[in-house]
Amino acid sequence: MNGGSRPHDGGRPVIYWLAHTLSRLAGRVFFRHRTLNREFLPEAGGALIVANHVSFLDPAAVGAAFRKPIYYLARKTLFQGFLGWLLPRIQVLPVDLGKGDLASMKRILGLLKEGNRVLIFPEGTRSPDGTLQEAEAGIGFIIAKGEVPVVPVRIFGAFECWGREARWPRPGRITLVAGPPVDFSGLPAELTGRARYQACADRVMKALADIRLEA
Secondary structure (H helix, E strand, O other): OOOOOOOOOOOOOHHHHHHHHHHHHHHHHHHOOEEEOHHHOOOOOOEEEEEOOOOOOHHHHHHHHOOOOOEEEEEHHHOOHHHHHHHHHOOEEEEOHHHOOHHHHHHHHHHHHOOOEEEEOOOOOOOOOOOOOOOOOOHHHHHHHHOOOEEEEEEEOHHHHHOOOOOOOOOOOOEEEEOOOOOOOOOOOOOOHHHHHHHHHHHHHHHHHHOOOOO
């Protein structure tokens, strides 16, 4: 399978497999990476994985917790030079969800409907201080239209290892804590359009806030 084709659960592109293996190894050696509540992580079927965003390490940290391939998102400006070649081969999609990128949204929805897992950081950009920020525009639309489970995963320790203002990473402990799929059944039926999308996004951020790190 070449780097440009879409993988299925039965196999991984070689470059994705190598990157995944290296991420898991580096995570264990340098950051004592661990995953709690792994039973909530879907390894088959379409699912939207939503996580807080505090570090450069976040995508690799989440991906390393999965045994099967997932898709990632990154801002379009990163797809230049070597990264422009590498990122598509490790299942990273160019997006700009904060600016109404409808083409990217449709592509994400298509991947979900095909039974893939897609990782999204609702905050859009890394938190400046490690705390949860507001969700960006676009995430609520994908949640409302995706019709797949939305699984929250909160990352602890990554900010201390490589926060937004840090020049280099430092050793530490990164812990992923997964939560049960977000329940949207309680949203008022009269909510439609933008109001419903915003309510979905807010519900996701609350689910992330409710996840705690157990000793």
